[in-house]
Every structure is written in C-alpha cells, then in structure tokens.
Amino acid sequence: MSHDDARERAAHLVPQPHSVLLGAGVLQLPAELPVRLDVPAQERAAVLRAIALLPVTSKVVAGRAVVQVRLGAGATPPEGYVLDVTEDGVTITAADRSGVVYAVQTLRQLLPDAAYRQAAPSGTLWVVPVIRVEDSPRFRxxxxxxxxxxxxxxxxxxxxxxxxxxxxxxxxxxxxxxxxxxxxxxxxxxxxxxxxxxxxxxxxxxxxxxxxxxxxxxxxxxxxxxxxxxxxxxxxxxxxxxxxxxxxxxxxxxxxxxxxxxxxxxxxxxxxxxxxGVHDALLAPSExxxxxxxxxxxxxxxxxxxxxxxxxxxxxxxxxxxxxxxxxxxxxxxxxxxxxxxxxxxxxxxxxxxxxxxxxxxxxxxxxxxxxxxxxxxxxxxxxxxxxxxxxxxxxxxxxxxxxxxxxxxxxxxxxxxxxxxxxxxxxxxxxxxxxxxxxxxxxxxxxxxxxxxxxxxxxxxxxxxxDPRLVDYLxxxxxxxxxxxxxxARTQDLHRRLPHHLDRLAAAGVEFRPLTGPAPWQRGGTGRRAHRAGVPMAERLANYAGAAATGTVADSPDP
Structure with missing residues (x-):
C-alpha cells in the first residue's frame, strides 16, 4: 500500500472533521494491536469494545503500545476527540467514551476500504497516514x-x-x-x-x-x-x-x-x-x-x-x-x-x-x-x-x-x-x-x-x-x-468530491446504496407494483403541512 493511497483516504472523510493536519509518512498496524488504556477502570471494557470496531485483534498492555487511549473529563468538548497518528503509533484523546468511538470510526476510514468487510482479502495491509484530527459535533x-x-x-x-x-x-x-x-x-x-x-x-x-x-x-x-x-x-x-x-x-x-x-x-x-394513511382509531381518554x-x-x-x-x-x-x-x-x-x-x-x-x-x-x-x-x-x-x-x-x-x-x-x-x-x-x-x-x-x-x-x-x-430491506438501503x-x-x-461544500470514495467504503460493507448516476437496473421502479408514481408534489405537501401546523389541525386527515 503506497503512501499516496493512505494520504488519499485522508482527503475523503465523511463527515468531514473540523481540523485535519496531514503529515508525512504512514503507520502500518500490526495483526495484533497492543493497546494501552489510560481510562477510568469502569470504562475499560467499553473502550475495548470500541477498539474492536477496527479490523485487527487487540490486546491490552501496560507498557509500550501502538494505540494509546486517554480518557478524561474536559480533555475535549463532549463527544469530541483528538486522533494523533505518527509513524510510531496512535493516540486517542477524548472526554467521554463516545469520543473514543468517533475517533475509532475516523481511524477506520483512514484504513483501506477492506476495513468495512467482515473478512479482508488476503494480504491486506492496514496502513494509515500520519495525521492529526481534532473534531467535535455541532448538534447533541x-x-x-x-x-x-x-x-x-x-x-x-x-x-x-x-x-x-x-x-x-x-x-x-x-x-x-x-x-x-x-x-x-x-x-x-x-x-x-x-x-x-x-x-x-x-x-x-x-x-x-x-x-x-x-x-x-x-x-x-x-x-x-x-x-x-x-x-x-x-x-x-x-x-x-x-x-x-x-x-x-x-x-x-x-x-x-x-x-x-x-x-x-x-x-x-x-x-x-x-x-x-391517517386513521381515526384513537385511544380513549378514560380511567x-x-x-x-x-x-x-x-x-x-x-x-x-x-x-x-x-x-x-x-x-x-x-x-x-x-x-x-x-x-x-x-x-x-x-x-x-x-x-x-x-x-x-x-x-x-x-x-x-x-x-x-x-x-x-x-x-x-x-x-x-x-x-x-x-x-x-x-x-x-x-x-x-x-x-x-x-x-x-x-x-x-x-x-x-x-x-x-x-x-x-x-x-x-x-x-x-x-x-x-x-x-x-x-x-x-x-x-x-x-x-x-x-x-x-x-x-x-x-x-x-x-x-x-x-x-x-x-x-x-x-x-x-x-x-424490502434492500430498498431501505437504497433510500x-x-x-x-x-x-x-x-x-x-461539517462546514464544507465539497461533499460531492469526497462522496464517491466514501461510497466505496459502503460498497465494501455491503450497503445497496443508490449510485450517484441513478438507480441500478434492479433498483428501478419498473412496470410492476413498485412502478414510479408522481405522487404528491413536494411544494403542495409542504404547504398542506405548514397550514395544518399553523392552525393546530391534523394534516392529511381522512374525510369526515
């Protein structure tokens, strides 16, 4: 796996982190990942389950480790994280366990797409770029x-x-x-x-x-x-x-x-x-x-x-x-x-x-x-x-x-x-x-x-x-x-650039998404019971809902 491949993955993260500093070089994760946990005792098991989202096995060590997790109140904003990858190892810093999960998910995107498969092709090298990511969410x-x-x-x-x-x-x-x-x-x-x-x-x-x-x-x-x-x-x-x-x-x-x-x-x-549709069956207000x-x-x-x-x-x-x-x-x-x-x-x-x-x-x-x-x-x-x-x-x-x-x-x-x-x-x-x-x-x-x-x-x-669950994926x-x-x-306008690469990750995971060019032949409406209908135009539907919300009435209620 070339350095260029690893660096390219860093340019196609979804959602886009708030701060990404890409360095020189790469880190190759070993088949068995030594992990050091600087976390409260009551969080250790949960943090290990988060690390298990990576496509390699892990073991907890007390000394030198390839991955170090630091968990402490106030270390980052809520649900935020700092992911620091050098040629020597990975350090994850977070204020809560959610931040660790999100750091691991970002690290997973930095790995080859095979990280999203249940079993990777033989010979896959788990290489990530040297990088520092600082990130936290807008909405709770x-x-x-x-x-x-x-x-x-x-x-x-x-x-x-x-x-x-x-x-x-x-x-x-x-x-x-x-x-x-x-x-x-x-x-x-x-x-x-x-x-x-x-x-x-x-x-x-x-x-x-x-x-x-x-x-x-x-x-x-x-x-x-x-x-x-x-x-x-x-x-x-x-x-x-x-x-x-x-x-x-x-x-x-x-x-x-x-x-x-x-x-x-x-x-x-x-x-x-x-x-x-909307039916008139109601639970009765009664004792x-x-x-x-x-x-x-x-x-x-x-x-x-x-x-x-x-x-x-x-x-x-x-x-x-x-x-x-x-x-x-x-x-x-x-x-x-x-x-x-x-x-x-x-x-x-x-x-x-x-x-x-x-x-x-x-x-x-x-x-x-x-x-x-x-x-x-x-x-x-x-x-x-x-x-x-x-x-x-x-x-x-x-x-x-x-x-x-x-x-x-x-x-x-x-x-x-x-x-x-x-x-x-x-x-x-x-x-x-x-x-x-x-x-x-x-x-x-x-x-x-x-x-x-x-x-x-x-x-x-x-x-x-x-x-059909396949249609759920498509939608x-x-x-x-x-x-x-x-x-x-993510305050960016370049999702269209990052999305094709991200869809390769979803394809590896088996997600039957809608291609950016339109539905695949087997996803089309066809002429059967799944055939396309124009349905209610969006502008008309929104006007109906807005009017019902303004008057405190029920939208799309059945006729009296």
Missing part, C-alpha cells in the same frame, strides 16, 4: 428514525443499521415501534399486543392516488424483550442511544386490535389496519385506558435506559371523541371543554407517567400545535420533534421547548430521490441528495434564544411503501451521508 442529537411498525425490520437489519449510523457519527436511533399497521414489542403483561397486534393479514401495495390494491400476504414480527436488550446494548457500544416510540392517542390501530376496549369508540371487531398505559409503561420503559421516550401525539383525528360517552365522562370529571383540552389533559397524564420513570417525553409537533390553540399548552419539559417545517419549530422553541428539527423537506428519506420514471414507488417528492447537502437547519432570522433550543436534527425512514444512502455532514457540523 444526531438522529435516525427507523419505522419498523409499517414494515418490520428483523433484528439483524436493525443491528446493521446501528453499525452504519455509528460509522457516520449519528448517535440517536428512534425506533417507531407502534402504529395502526403493527405493534413490535413483546409484552408479558398484555400479551395480545404482540400476539394479535404484531401482524396484519395483507398490506396495501398501491399508491394513495390509485385504487386500493393489497398483496394478500400476511406481514408481521416483533422484538422480544431479549432482542430489545441486545439492540440497546449493541447501540450503546457504538455511542448510540435507542429511543422508543409508543404513540398515543392516534396511530394506535394495532394496539386497539389487541385490546379494543381501550378505543374510542370501543369497537369489538377491530383489526390491524392494512391501508396506509381504564390510563391505567392500561400506566401498567404498560411500567413494564416496557425499564427496557430502555434512554432519558427520552417518544409518545407520538401526531395525526390524531380528535373528532372521533365527539360523541363518545366514555370520553365525555372523562372530560366532565376534569371540567374539560372541547377536544383540544381533552387531548392536552390526556398528554399531561402521559407526561406524569413518564416522569415517574425519570423520562422526558418527546412528541411530534402536532401535539404542541394542537395544544397551543387550547386552554392548556404542553409542558415545556416536553421535547418537540418538528416535522412540519421551520415555523412550528420556531414557535415551539420560542415557547420554551427544546426541539429536534425533522422537517419533511429534506429529512424524510421515504420520498423518491429524483422526479424520474426510474425511481421506485414513493409517497411523493423529490428529496434529492443536493437538497439534503444544502440544508441549513437553523434559519438565520432565528434569535439566539430560539437557536439555543435546537437540540439537534433527525432523518426519517418511514416504510409504508418500503417492504437511506447516500442521503444519510449528507445528513451526517450537517448533523456533525
């Missing part, structure tokens, strides 16, 4: 949502995406675990949730604008408690926090198929929904359903060490409560008037349940916008995930909420990537790679106080029309590469 929350409710992703796929997230220095996995079309968590206390709610008899394969067509094939799956423990631990080793979403009161069709008595109205023959939620949270929340729990609050068609005597009794007991006040009271009860577990609630911006028009605004302890544009995000920040920016444009990666017949079926679009790469999350006219409320950003992989990459640049805070 660098997230990705995986919708495993609409189409289930097997555990192996979730673990693989955790690997890819860590490789791009993303640190928050938002698992969308429940919706109208599926419930994905084993419950010992309420077993019908996974026995009944985890599968549907068929799935819609037609676009919203077409006559409904279904595939006639059962679909489902769920994660056992042990699966979730594995996912959480695997993610933690890669500096990723797993945040569960159990949404209420809307998007509860699968829950209510299992336990219809908690619905509004309590229809006894509910089934898990087989169509996409009975609140006790159900309390017991469910008591069981499930301890599975997730995250300080945050997402409780939905979006796309709730509140008119379903208008003539329900159970809801009326709940409202009368509390002196509530109107659906907005009832909704606010229900979400307040949910917040209290989370507080009892030491958790901070996260909701979609619908919850904030709806309650902002009612008598009781949502508590500012709630983190608002703003998906309907910058204006509702700004209002939430101005009201004192921390916010995570997750706008449809450009962070919804289920939208097609180019307005072209070759693109496979999607809701609409496009959201191009260029749209993502050019995004500035915080508008310039925001005040300093409003900007300080932005905890971070998140991209979304919804899966209504994404039944996520390379757009996620550009998103990671923004999330990390």
């Amino acid at each position: 929350w660098r997230g990705m949502l995986l919708d495993v409710a609409r189409h289930f992703l097997p555990k192996r796929e979730v673990l693989r995406h955790i690997d890819l997230m860590s490789a791009h220095k993303l640190n928050t996995l938002h698992l969308h675990l429940s919706d109208d079309q599926g419930w994905r968590v084993e419950s010992l206390r309420f077993p019908r949730l996974h026995e009944v709610g985890s599968w549907r008899a068929t799935s819609q394969v037609s676009h919203y604008s077409d006559e409904a067509v279904h595939d006639g094939t059962p679909h489902g799956g769920y994660y056992t408690r042990d699966d979730l423990a594995e996912i959480v631990a695997y993610a933690a080793d890669r500096a990723i926090t797993v945040i569960p979403e159990i949404g209420v009161p809307g998007h509860t069709g699968a829950l209510l198929a299992a336990y219809p008595e908690f619905g509004s109205p309590p229809v006894p023959d509910r089934a898990v929904h087989t169509n996409w 009975q359903s609140l006790e159900f939620l309390r017991l469910l949270f008591d069981e499930l929340l301890p599975l997730f060490p995250s300080p945050y729990v997402h409780v939905g609050g979006d796309e709730s068609v509140l008119r379903a409560w208008d003539n329900d005597p159970v809801v009326r009794a709940f409202a009368d007991k509390r002196g509530l008037s109107g659906s907005a006040e009832i909704f606010a009271a229900l979400m307040a009860e949910v917040r209290q349940m989370l507080a009892e577990h030491g958790k901070t609630p996260v909701t979609w911006d619908d919850s904030f916008a709806t309650q902002a028009t009612g008598a009781a605004a949502e508590s500012t302890t709630t983190l608002v995930m703003a998906w309907r544009g910058a204006e509702v995000a700004r209002r939430a920040a101005a009201a004192g909420h921390d916010v995570v920016l997750s706008p449809v444009m450009p962070t919804y990666f289920d939208y097609f990537q180019e307005a072209h017949p070759d693109e496979p079926l999607a809701i609409g679009g496009p959201v191009t790679l260029g749209d993502v790469a050019s995004w500035e999350p915080i508008p310039q006219d925001w005040s300093q106080v409003e900007s300080a409320r932005v905890r971070g950003i998140q991209c979304q992989m919804w899966t209504e029309f994404v039944e 996520l990459y390379p757009r996620t590469c550009a998103f990671a640049e923004i999330a990390w805070g």
Whole structure:
C-alpha cells in the first residue's frame, strides 16, 4: 500500500472533521494491536469494545503500545476527540467514551476500504497516514428514525443499521415501534399486543392516488424483550442511544386490535389496519385506558435506559371523541371543554407517567400545535420533534421547548430521490441528495434564544411503501451521508468530491446504496407494483403541512 493511497483516504472523510493536519509518512498496524488504556477502570471494557470496531485483534498492555487511549473529563468538548497518528503509533484523546468511538470510526476510514468487510482479502495491509484530527459535533442529537411498525425490520437489519449510523457519527436511533399497521414489542403483561397486534393479514401495495390494491400476504414480527436488550446494548457500544416510540392517542390501530376496549369508540371487531394513511382509531381518554398505559409503561420503559421516550401525539383525528360517552365522562370529571383540552389533559397524564420513570417525553409537533390553540399548552419539559417545517419549530422553541428539527423537506428519506420514471414507488417528492447537502437547519432570522433550543436534527425512514430491506438501503444512502455532514457540523461544500470514495467504503460493507448516476437496473421502479408514481408534489405537501401546523389541525386527515 503506497503512501499516496493512505494520504488519499485522508482527503475523503465523511463527515468531514473540523481540523485535519496531514503529515508525512504512514503507520502500518500490526495483526495484533497492543493497546494501552489510560481510562477510568469502569470504562475499560467499553473502550475495548470500541477498539474492536477496527479490523485487527487487540490486546491490552501496560507498557509500550501502538494505540494509546486517554480518557478524561474536559480533555475535549463532549463527544469530541483528538486522533494523533505518527509513524510510531496512535493516540486517542477524548472526554467521554463516545469520543473514543468517533475517533475509532475516523481511524477506520483512514484504513483501506477492506476495513468495512467482515473478512479482508488476503494480504491486506492496514496502513494509515500520519495525521492529526481534532473534531467535535455541532448538534447533541444526531438522529435516525427507523419505522419498523409499517414494515418490520428483523433484528439483524436493525443491528446493521446501528453499525452504519455509528460509522457516520449519528448517535440517536428512534425506533417507531407502534402504529395502526403493527405493534413490535413483546409484552408479558398484555400479551395480545404482540400476539394479535404484531401482524396484519395483507398490506396495501398501491399508491394513495390509485385504487386500493393489497398483496394478500400476511406481514408481521416483533422484538422480544431479549432482542430489545441486545439492540440497546449493541447501540450503546457504538455511542448510540435507542429511543422508543409508543404513540398515543392516534396511530394506535394495532394496539386497539389487541385490546379494543381501550378505543374510542370501543369497537369489538377491530383489526390491524392494512391501508396506509391517517386513521381515526384513537385511544380513549378514560380511567381504564390510563391505567392500561400506566401498567404498560411500567413494564416496557425499564427496557430502555434512554432519558427520552417518544409518545407520538401526531395525526390524531380528535373528532372521533365527539360523541363518545366514555370520553365525555372523562372530560366532565376534569371540567374539560372541547377536544383540544381533552387531548392536552390526556398528554399531561402521559407526561406524569413518564416522569415517574425519570423520562422526558418527546412528541411530534402536532401535539404542541394542537395544544397551543387550547386552554392548556404542553409542558415545556416536553421535547418537540418538528416535522412540519421551520415555523412550528420556531414557535415551539420560542415557547420554551427544546426541539429536534425533522422537517419533511429534506429529512424524510421515504420520498423518491429524483422526479424520474426510474425511481421506485414513493409517497411523493423529490428529496434529492443536493437538497439534503444544502440544508441549513437553523434559519438565520432565528434569535439566539430560539437557536439555543435546537437540540439537534433527525432523518426519517418511514416504510409504508418500503417492504424490502434492500430498498431501505437504497433510500437511506447516500442521503444519510449528507445528513451526517450537517448533523456533525461539517462546514464544507465539497461533499460531492469526497462522496464517491466514501461510497466505496459502503460498497465494501455491503450497503445497496443508490449510485450517484441513478438507480441500478434492479433498483428501478419498473412496470410492476413498485412502478414510479408522481405522487404528491413536494411544494403542495409542504404547504398542506405548514397550514395544518399553523392552525393546530391534523394534516392529511381522512374525510369526515
């Protein structure tokens, strides 16, 4: 391996570090890597697991080492690192274990692309350039949502995406675990949730604008408690926090198929929904359903060490409560008037349940916008995930909420990537790679106080029309590469130059990304059920969402 090859890799890092000083010479890592750990005793095992992300075996030594890790409070900014490579060895300095993980991920990119394979070709030399990298992130929350409710992703796929997230220095996995079309968590206390709610008899394969067509094939799956423990631990080793979403009161069709008595109205023959879109199935605000939620949270929340729990609050068609005597009794007991006040009271009860577990609630911006028009605004302890544009995000920040920016444009990666017949079926679009790469999350006219409320950003992989894990890869990459640049805070304009080399790394890892020249022949929409549709134009969809956010109403709600 030539010096030039090693130096070339240093010029194609993604996300781009904040400071890179390239020196002369190279370092070749031995087959067995001596590692010295100057870290607190309680961190040693975790730091060693981070070092194990490299494609060589390692052993801890007390004396001279090829890799030395120094971990100490204040050594760098949070999650930051200094990676110093000389011809004699590697020194990693960080203030926390996350910084060590990110230093290792940068070091891995400096190695030959074979570092991303499960087994390297014979004769691979692990050569890195002499270099000094100083780096730290812009945003604390660098997230990705995986919708495993609409189409289930097997555990192996979730673990693989955790690997890819860590490789791009993303640190928050938002698992969308429940919706109208599926419930994905084993419950010992309420077993019908996974026995009944985890599968549907068929799935819609037609676009919203077409006559409904279904595939006639059962679909489902769920994660056992042990699966979730594995996912959480695997993610933690890669500096990723797993945040569960159990949404209420809307998007509860699968829950209510299992336990219809908690619905509004309590229809006894509910089934898990087989169509996409916004449905009017709602959890009823009642003493009975609140006790159900309390017991469910008591069981499930301890599975997730995250300080945050997402409780939905979006796309709730509140008119379903208008003539329900159970809801009326709940409202009368509390002196509530109107659906907005009832909704606010229900979400307040949910917040209290989370507080009892030491958790901070996260909701979609619908919850904030709806309650902002009612008598009781949502508590500012709630983190608002703003998906309907910058204006509702700004209002939430101005009201004192921390916010995570997750706008449809450009962070919804289920939208097609180019307005072209070759693109496979999607809701609409496009959201191009260029749209993502050019995004500035915080508008310039925001005040300093409003900007300080932005905890971070998140991209979304919804899966209504994404039944194939290979298609998940196609939709996520390379757009996620550009998103990671923004999330990390790389202030560069040359991603287009670095990306082709970075895609070689992803190819080595087996990622079936969309080529920069357009879809491969087998990735095209074709003429079958995956055939391209124009869908809803992005400008029209954004206007609809912005209008709904401004008025505190539900976007894309079904007709009365």
